[in-house]
Amino acid sequence: xxxxxxxxxxxxxxxxxxxxxxxxxLDFQATTMFWYRQFPKxxxxxxxxxxxxxxxxxxxxxEKDKFLINHxxxxxxxxxxxxxxxxxxxxxxxxxxDQTDRGYGYTFGSGTRLTVV
Amino acid sequence: xxEVEQNSGPLSVPEGAIASLNCTYSDRGSQSFFWxxxxxxxxxxxxxxxxxxxxxxxxxFTAQLNKASQYVSLLIxxxxxxxxxxxxxxxxxxxxxxxxxxxxxxxxxxx
Numbered sequence: 582x583x584x585x586x587x588x589x590x591x592x593x594x595x596x597x598x599x600x601x602x603x604x605x606x607l608d609f610q611a612t613t614m615f616w617y618r619q620f621p622k623x624x625x626x627x628x629x630x631x632x633x634x635x636x637x638x639x640x641x642x643x644e645k646d647k648f649l650i651n652h653x654x655x656x657x658x659x660x661x662x663x664x665x666x667x668x669x670x671x672x673x674x675x676x677x678x679d680q681t682d683r684g685y686g687y688t689f690g691s692g693t694r695l696t697v698v
Numbered sequence: 699x700x701e702v703e704q705n706s707g708p709l710s711v712p713e714g715a716i717a718s719l720n721c722t723y724s725d726r727g728s729q730s731f732f733w734x735x736x737x738x739x740x741x742x743x744x745x746x747x748x749x750x751x752x753x754x755x756x757x758x759f760t761a762q763l764n765k766a767s768q769y770v771s772l773l774i775x776x777x778x779x780x781x782x783x784x785x786x787x788x789x790x791x792x793x794x795x796x797x798x799x800x801x802x803x804x805x806x807x808x809x
Contacts, residue, residue, distance in 0.1 A: 623801070627796055630794070689741040
């Protein structure tokens with residue numbers, strides 16, 4: 582089945598620094614990837630939809646300048662948390678859909694646990 | 699605002715019993731529905747997808763869809779302690795490709 586690789590799995594950074602999270606589709610081309618954030622004991626909240634070769638579409642309330650998304654190729658999307666603060670500490674998860682999969686399933690990366698100190 | 703509703707639980711069942719998880723959605727035009735399982739600290743994994751009214755079975759799991767009632771459910775037969783997790787219902791947005799998730803139901807299966 583489709584595999585999405587996400588790195589790093591855990592990162593601790595100092596307040597004010599930036600962190601980049603990578604998400605790769607390993608065996609399929611992902612024209613669209615989705616970035617979610619999940620706080621403890623809460624559900625997944627979609628942050629943005631990343632389209633290859635174009636600007637990402639951000640959900641209401643998500644700061645575009647803080648959460649930079651780049652989707653330069655059909656297999657790679659990155660999320661950069663700029664000037665991170667403790668309130669950005671969360672579990673970030675990417676997801677992609679293999680459009681050749683007749684099951685239309687959306688595959689998730691393994692997630693990145695970000696802790697800002 | 700398109701919504702997906704789930705009872706947060708926890709739903710507690712003994713080992714071997716049937717666990718029944720329910721979900722309602724607000725967008726009547728929705729066509730694609732998914733159940734994900736999420737263990738604590740891990741990312742969601744797809745259990746089943748369903749697109750047509752009726753039942754869809756896969757091993758111990760059965761998904762049920764009733765579009766008229768805007769209701770989708772997941773039955774887990776012969777529940778095992780390893781099934782203890784949070785189960786997320788997701789509905790594909792009719793206007794976009796994105797999934798809208800419910801808040802999840804926490805299932806606890808006791809030995």
